Amino acid sequence: MGQVKTMLMRAGIALALALVLFAGPGPGSGWAAPMTIAQIANYKGADRQLVLEDGARREGRLTLYTSLNLEESQPIVEAFTRKYPFIKAEIYRASGEDVVLKLITEYRGRKFLADVLESTGVDVAKVQKEGLLAPFFSPRAGAYPRAAKDPKGLWVMTRANMIVLGFNTRLVPDAEAPKTYEDLLNPKWKGKIALEAEDQIWLATLWEFWGEAKAREYFTRLGQQALTVRKGHTVLAELIAAGEIPLSPNIYNHRPDRLARRGAPINWLPLIPVVAAPHMVALPKNAANPHAAMLWIDFIISKEGQEELAKQGRVPMHPLVGADPPRLTGFRFITMDPLKFLDKFDFYNRLWEELLIKPR
Amino acid sequence: MQEPALTHPGEVILRPRFGVRLSPVHLLTGGAVLLLTYLTLVPLLFLLYGSLTSTRDPVTFTFANYVRAYTDAGSFRLLANSMVYAVGAAAISFVTGTLLAWMSERTNTPLRGLFFSLSLIPLIIPGVLFTVAWIFLLSPKIGLINVFLMWLFGLEHPPFTSYSLYAMMWVDGLHYSPLAFLLMSAAFRSMDPSLEESALMSGAGLRQTFSRITLRLAAPAMASAFFILFVRALETFEVPALLGLPAGIQVFTSKIWLATRRYPPDFGLAGAYASSLLLLTSIGVYFYSRLTRETQRFATVTGKGFRPRVIDLGRWRYLTAAFLLLYLCLIVLLPLFVLLWNSLLPFYMPPSIEALSSLTLSNYPVAFKFPQTVRAIRNSIVLALSSAAIVMLLTSVVAWIVVKSRIRGRWLLDNLATLPVVFPGLVMGVALMLVYLTLPVPIYGTLWILLIAYVTRFLPYGMRACSASLVQIHRELEEAAQVSGASPGAQFRRIVLPLLTPALLAGGLYVVIVSIRELGSSVLLWGPGAEVFSVILFDLWQTGLVQEVSALGILLTVFLFVLATTFHWVSHRYGVRR
Numbered sequence: 001m002g003q004v005k006t007m008l009m010r011a012g013i014a015l016a017l018a019l020v021l022f023a024g025p026g027p028g029s030g031w032a033a034p035m036t037i038a039q040i041a042n043y044k045g046a047d048r049q050l051v052l053e054d055g056a057r058r059e060g061r062l063t064l065y066t067s068l069n070l071e072e073s074q075p076i077v078e079a080f081t082r083k084y085p086f087i088k089a090e091i092y093r094a095s096g097e098d099v100v101l102k103l104i105t106e107y108r109g110r111k112f113l114a115d116v117l118e119s120t121g122v123d124v125a126k127v128q129k130e131g132l133l134a135p136f137f138s139p140r141a142g143a144y145p146r147a148a149k150d151p152k153g154l155w156v157m158t159r160a161n162m163i164v165l166g167f168n169t170r171l172v173p174d175a176e177a178p179k180t181y182e183d184l185l186n187p188k189w190k191g192k193i194a195l196e197a198e199d200q201i202w203l204a205t206l207w208e209f210w211g212e213a214k215a216r217e218y219f220t221r222l223g224q225q226a227l228t229v230r231k232g233h234t235v236l237a238e239l240i241a242a243g244e245i246p247l248s249p250n251i252y253n254h255r256p257d258r259l260a261r262r263g264a265p266i267n268w269l270p271l272i273p274v275v276a277a278p279h280m281v282a283l284p285k286n287a288a289n290p291h292a293a294m295l296w297i298d299f300i301i302s303k304e305g306q307e308e309l310a311k312q313g314r315v316p317m318h319p320l321v322g323a324d325p326p327r328l329t330g331f332r333f334i335t336m337d338p339l340k341f342l343d344k345f346d347f348y349n350r351l352w353e354e355l356l357i358k359p360r
Numbered sequence: 361m362q363e364p365a366l367t368h369p370g371e372v373i374l375r376p377r378f379g380v381r382l383s384p385v386h387l388l389t390g391g392a393v394l395l396l397t398y399l400t401l402v403p404l405l406f407l408l409y410g411s412l413t414s415t416r417d418p419v420t421f422t423f424a425n426y427v428r429a430y431t432d433a434g435s436f437r438l439l440a441n442s443m444v445y446a447v448g449a450a451a452i453s454f455v456t457g458t459l460l461a462w463m464s465e466r467t468n469t470p471l472r473g474l475f476f477s478l479s480l481i482p483l484i485i486p487g488v489l490f491t492v493a494w495i496f497l498l499s500p501k502i503g504l505i506n507v508f509l510m511w512l513f514g515l516e517h518p519p520f521t522s523y524s525l526y527a528m529m530w531v532d533g534l535h536y537s538p539l540a541f542l543l544m545s546a547a548f549r550s551m552d553p554s555l556e557e558s559a560l561m562s563g564a565g566l567r568q569t570f571s572r573i574t575l576r577l578a579a580p581a582m583a584s585a586f587f588i589l590f591v592r593a594l595e596t597f598e599v600p601a602l603l604g605l606p607a608g609i610q611v612f613t614s615k616i617w618l619a620t621r622r623y624p625p626d627f628g629l630a631g632a633y634a635s636s637l638l639l640l641t642s643i644g645v646y647f648y649s650r651l652t653r654e655t656q657r658f659a660t661v662t663g664k665g666f667r668p669r670v671i672d673l674g675r676w677r678y679l680t681a682a683f684l685l686l687y688l689c690l691i692v693l694l695p696l697f698v699l700l701w702n703s704l705l706p707f708y709m710p711p712s713i714e715a716l717s718s719l720t721l722s723n724y725p726v727a728f729k730f731p732q733t734v735r736a737i738r739n740s741i742v743l744a745l746s747s748a749a750i751v752m753l754l755t756s757v758v759a760w761i762v763v764k765s766r767i768r769g770r771w772l773l774d775n776l777a778t779l780p781v782v783f784p785g786l787v788m789g790v791a792l793m794l795v796y797l798t799l800p801v802p803i804y805g806t807l808w809i810l811l812i813a814y815v816t817r818f819l820p821y822g823m824r825a826c827s828a829s830l831v832q833i834h835r836e837l838e839e840a841a842q843v844s845g846a847s848p849g850a851q852f853r854r855i856v857l858p859l860l861t862p863a864l865l866a867g868g869l870y871v872v873i874v875s876i877r878e879l880g881s882s883v884l885l886w887g888p889g890a891e892v893f894s895v896i897l898f899d900l901w902q903t904g905l906v907q908e909v910s911a912l913g914i915l916l917t918v919f920l921f922v923l924a925t926t927f928h929w930v931s932h933r934y935g936v937r938r
Contacts, residue, residue, distance in 0.1 A: 063888060069903065070730050091731060092888030095902065098621065102805070102887065105625055109797045109804035113888055126623050230606055234904030242708035244502045263718065264707045360608070 040290045041136035041283055042153075048139075052298075053084070055291025062089045062292040065103055066118040067096040067279070068159075069234065072312040079308045080299050087292050095232070096120040097198070100127050103284060107132055112286040115293040118300070121278045121338030122201055122345075124155055129342065134285040136294065140302040148278075148317055155280035156301050157317040159309055161233070162333060163202050163275045166251030168240050169265040177247070181206075181271050184249060185221050194228040195356060196236055196250035203356070204348040205275040205336040219351070223359040241266040252277075253328055254313045276333040278317065385848055389767050392758050396776040399816045403783075403791035407638070410794035411631030425628035429636070434610065442594065442611040442640075445528055445604075449596075450589035452533025457540020458582065460687060464541075465548040467671050469680040476545075477928070481692050483538050484920040486877040487598035488897045489913040492906075493695030494531045495602065496702060498522035504698055507710045523607035532599045534691055536592055540585055547581035566671075584651035591644035594637065595784035597880045602901070612637040613786050613880070620790065620884060627794060634787040642782045696917065702910035724915070727908040732891050732899075739807060740876050740893040747814035748871040752864045754815075755822030760852060763830040764838070777823045780816050785880020788813055793884055805887025813881040818871045825867030826860065833859050869927040873920060 035043070043051060056062075066073055070093050077089045092114070094102060100123040103114050107130075117127060127133055128150075135153035148157040165184075167177050171192075178184050184193065196202075207215040228245060230236050237255040239245045241264035249271060256268040281300055287293045299305040306318035315323045323329045341348070411426065413419050429435065460479070464472045482490060497505045498520045506518035521527060555577065559569045600614040610618075612633055619630035673680060702708065703723050709715040727733055755777060761767060762774045780788070792813055796804045803809045833856060841851045879894040886895050893916060900909045 065888070069905075070732070071726070071905075074729070074731075090888065093732070094899065097623065101621055101623065101625060104623075105793075105797070106805050106887065108625075110800070110802045111805050111887070113805065130624075229608075232902060232904050235902070236904075238708065238904045238906055242502050243710075244499055259707055262706045 037134055037283075037285065037287060037290045041134055041294060044137060052291045052295050056084060056289070056295050057086045059289040059292050060086060060088060062087050062289055062296055063092060063113055063115045064089060064118065064296065065092050065094075065099050065114040065116065065284075067094065067099050067120060067123070068118065068314075069093070072309075072314065075312060076300075076305070076308045080296060080305070083299065083304075084292075084295060087295070089292075089296075096123045100124070103127060104130055104132065107284075107286070112284070112288055114284045115287040115289045116281060116296050117284055118158060118281045119279060120161075120201075121157075121280060121335075122341055124280045124282050125338040125342045127282065127284070128154055128339070132285055134283045134287075136283045136297060138294070138298050138301060140298050143303075143319060144301070144317065145319065150280075155282040156297070157278045158281050158300055158306075159317055160276040160278045160315045160333075160335075161252040161254075162270070162315060162328065163199070163249070163277060164251055164253045164268045164270050165247060165249045166237055166240050166253075166256045166266060166268045167247035168243055168245070169267050171243060171246040174267065177267075177269055178271070179269065181218065181249075184271075185218070185225070189225060189247070191226040192246040193222075193225050194230055194236060194239070194245040194248040194250075196233055196248070197229050197231040199233075199250045200345070200348045200352045201277055201336065201341060202250060202275050203352050204341050204344070205334055206273075207348070207351070208336055209273060209334050216355075219355040223355045227356060227360055229357060229360065237266065254315065257325070257328070258313055270331040272332055274331055274333040276315075276335045278335055278338070385761070385765065386767070388757065389761050389765075389770070389773070392754070392761065393769070393773060393776070395754070396758070396773065396819075399812065399819070400776050400779045403788060403795055403816070404638075404779075406794040406798065407631055407635055407787070407791040410627055410790075410798075411635045414628065425632040428629055429632040438610055438612065438615060441525065441604075441609055442637075445525060445532075445600070445609075445611055446590050446593040448525075448529035449532040449536070449593035449599075450586055452529055453536040453540045453589045453593075454582075454586050456533070456537040456687065457542075457585075458544045460537070460541050460684070461544035461548055463680045463684065465545050467673050467677065467680060469673065469677050469684065471681050471684055475684050475688065478688055478692060479538050479541055480924070481538075481921065482535055484873055484877070484924050485695070485917055486879065486894050486897065486913075487535060487596065488602070488879060488894055488901065489699065489909075489917065490535050490695055491531055491598045491602045492897075492901055492909060492913065493699050494527075494534075495522045496698040496708075497694060498527055502708065502710055504694075504710065522603055525604075525607075525609055528599050528603045528609065531603065532593055532596055535599075536589060537687075537691070539592070540589055543585040543588070544578075544581065547578055547585075551577055580651050584648050587644050587648040587651065591641050591648070591782075594641055594644065595786070595880065597784075597786050597883070598898070601898075612640075613784065616786050616790060617883070620793070627790070627797070630790050631794060634790040637784060638782060638787050641784060641787075645782045696914075699910045699913050699917075702907060703914050705907060708906060723907040723911040727900075727911045730896075730908075732896050733912065735889065736891040736893045736896040739810075739891060743807065743810055743814055743892060744872040744875045747811060747818060747875050748868040750811075750815050751818045751822040751871050752826070752868045755819060755826045755867075756857075756860060756864060759823055759826035759830050760856060763827055764856075765848075774823070778820045780818075781820045783817065785817065785878060785882075786884065788817055789881035789884030792881070804885070805890060807890045809885050810882060810890060810892065813885055814875050814878065817878070817881065818874060821870055821874070822867050825863045825870070829860055829863030830856070865930055866927070869923070869930065873923060873927070876916075876920065 040052075040055065045051065064073075064077065068076075070091065073091055073093060077091055081087060081089050092099070092102075096119045099119050100117070103117060104127065106113055117124065117133075124133075133154045137153065138156070141149055141156050144156060150156070165178060178186070178189070203219060206218075210218070230239060230245070233250065233252045234255055236245070236248050237251050237259060240248060240251070240256075241259045243265075251268060253268050253270075256266045259266050281297055283290075283293055283297065300309075301318070303318060303321060306316040306321040309316045310321055310324045313324065313328075315328050412421060412423065414422050414424065460475075463469045464476060495503070497503050500506065500518045500521045500523070503518070503520070503522060506520055509515065509519055551574070556569050556573050559573050560566075564572070594612065597613045597617065600609070600611045601617060604611060604614055616630050616633045616637065619626050619633060622629075701711065704719045704721065705715065706718055706720055706722070709718070758773050758777050762770045783791070792809055793804065796809055803812075837855050837859075838851050841855050846854070877894060878892070879898060882892045882895045883898060886892060893912075897909055897912060897916075900912070
């Protein structure tokens with residue numbers, strides 16, 4: 001009896017060892033060490049696409065943290081899942097600053113829910129400052145100019161929001177609408193202009209472009225125009241379309257186009273130079289589904305993904321993909337380095353409050 | 361052998377069997393105390409701890425958060441705004457509610473039966489929707505009321521604006537006036553007419569009777585109602601966030617919310633404001649409980665059936681009926697109409713012939729296509745049902761211990777279970793955030809933390825329902841069971857529980873309705889996959905998807921109305937007949 005028992009035990013151990021060694025995780029034929037997120041994100045081998053797809057197949061899901069409106073992000077995600085049907089993608093959408101705040105708070109609570117982050121430059125810079133991003137490599141990023149990519153490989157620009165003048169066509173006929181920044185200072189617009197509550201980047205970019213003297217004089221005079229302040233660029237556009245607010249220089253230009261297509265009496269004009277607020281895609285360092293995340297990043301910065309963005313009326317950053325309609329980018333625009341803005345945020349916020357918000 | 365002691369008739373004596381020190385009921389009590397302490401005291405402790413420590417490592421004890429909170433230039437205005445807002449909103453609720461209660465209970469105004477049922481509708485509509493509807497009505501240039509009045513009287517400037525302190529007081533006051541109505545109705549209904557009749561028979565006129573008898577009898581009820589309305593107004597989040605912030609008016613709740621959304625996240629500051637708000641609400645609740653104890657002194661309910669004296673208004677009753685109808689319009693019809701109107705438009709337009717031709721149903725399916733929406737509906741239902749079940753289960757046991765047993769320390773259970781009344785939703789949210797971002801329990805941003813928040817917040821409602829019902833269950837029934845040899849467990853299961861069922865159902869349905877409306881805690885604790893319906897509405901509004909908010913709002917109102925009607929029917933059908 002004792003002998004049989006010992007034999008059975010040995011057989012059992014051998015079987016277990018065999019299972020562990022030969023049928024463990026990995027592409028079937030051997031025992032492969034699981035890759036870290038950093039390795040997956042920076043994998044440059046020839047079989048990169050295969051490795052990513054295999055990994056994504058095993059992961060099966062993707063959680064996307066984005067500030068892109070749901071009406072627009074959903075069709076793009078659907079295009080992605082048509083390409084990779086084995087990935088179940090979930091969108092978590094909040095305003096630019098909220099989505100990164102959620103991510104930062106979640107990391108503090110040791111909850112790693114976000115796989116990919118896509119938000120405004122300033123907000124991604126916040127996450128970068130907290131040290132929560134991982135550098136990545138994507139072959140698709142080669143098409144972008146150096147200015148559109150982070151030097152350390154932490155993000156790539158995906159789209160830009162052009163901050164233009166939006167106005168209600170019934171209250172402000174096309175012919176009378178302001179054509180330059182200076183026109184906004186005309187006394188006839190007193191009490192008719194609204195600003196977005198947190199558009200310090202607009203002030204900061206113009207301040208850097210014009211220089212302190214001209215900028216200070218301009219914004220002081222603008223502050224005397226009995227401004228209204230509302231939170232949310234989309235809200236602002238809706239209020240203009242509804243006739244509650246006649247005009248605002250803080251409108252993202254794709255929104256009035258969308259509303260006008262539905263028949264709303266709203267139009268927009270670029271005030272030169274237009275401030276462009278870029279949006280980037282980044283990889284959180286503890287992403288739960290890194291293979292799927294990399295596939296998404298590849299997709300959104302590829303020509304295919306950028307064309308989907310353009311179809312939704314957004315302004316894509318890919319050099320070879322044009323906006324639809326083309327007039328969304330047919331003007332000169334300026335941007336500001338997001339990290340620099342973040343570092344000088346308190347300075348610009350104080351100016352914003354002092355010159356524009358308080359005098360109301 | 362255990363002998364039931366008969367020296368204290370009517371109470372359950374729990375002597376341990378076989379000399380063992382701990383009986384199951386002692387264990388149960390101990391377990392309940394531990395659970396309640398964890399749910400109610402731990403958040404409070406973390407809140408205070410979080411407000412008194414620095415936000416960045418290394419963690420040090422400091423008053424800096426409070427200093428920052430109160431040396432800010434606007435801090436006096438913050439306190440002033442909060443108090444003025446709360447008092448104003450409470451006053452509007454109180455005056456409206458009392459007038460209506462008086463008209464409904466003490467006069468022969470026609471339509472008052474119908475009015476009673478309809479007037480409760482606002483209590484089930486989420487605050488977000490009610491506020492949004494009033495923004496549509498009072499927006500300076502496009503609000504329906506302004507457009508109408510400007511057209512009617514040929515005015516140049518809109519008479520009202522939704523973005524002012526007055527509008528905030530009006531909207532919040534109106535939203536909670538049904539609560540005032542309920543409280544004062546109960547007070548008026550329970551007044552014994554014999555006191556007034558004896559005054560009249562002694563020669564006092566109607567006015568003298570009213571001022572010297574009726575008013576005095578009602579005074580404690582009125583004062584306590586006012587305090588509870590004041591505390592409610594202090595706690596409100598939706599109105600200050602949606603109406604106050606665009607106007608630059610800050611109150612405690614909006615300041616707390618903004619503090620949690622700063623970069624870098626400033627939970628210490630949020631904690632400092634939250635603790636201050638907690639202090640204010642505790643003071644309010646303290647006065648409220650003192651006054652309700654006073655009310656017992658004036659209570660003249662003797663168990664005899666009676667109807668309070670109804671005053672015949674003569675011709676004036678048509679005026680009061682008109683007033684009732686006006687109130688119904690303001691509180692139910694207009695808001696629902698404007699939401700419905702908005703839900704059918706492609707983008708916001710005031711009513712006009714042109715607008716009528718653009719009506720479309722497309723907002724409804726669009727709203728449903730958002731993945732958030734479906735997840736939120738599912739989560740809200742799951743959370744509502746589970747929190748109702750847990751709350752009623754826990755409070756039935758706790759209330760039984762408090763009311764029916766003689767365990768020492770049951771006063772502690774009672775106080776712990778009703779403690780959450782002082783926590784505004786937002787404060788509870790901040791406290792729980794601090795707890796679960798510090799403790800290594802990774803439930804932040806999941807449904808679990810929301811469940812904990814809901815259960816903790818709604819414990820007092822469950823306690824009230826269960827205690828009130830348990831007190832009415834006559835002791836003879838339990839005594840009879842005890843004498844026949846039933847253990848306390850069997851007594852509970854076979855006597856108390858079946859008789860408690862109506863209270864459990866009513867309390868449970870109430871918790872379901874209130875948890876679907878909940879926004880204060882949810883707005884801070886939600887995460888992807890753990891969205892709830894009220895947060896989706898709030899978020900969609902903040903994003904500017906106004907039409908979709910209206911569409912979802914209408915659907916939710918219909919659903920809640922059906923639920924509340926079921927509640928009404930169930931409590932009628934299964935209510936214990938006295």
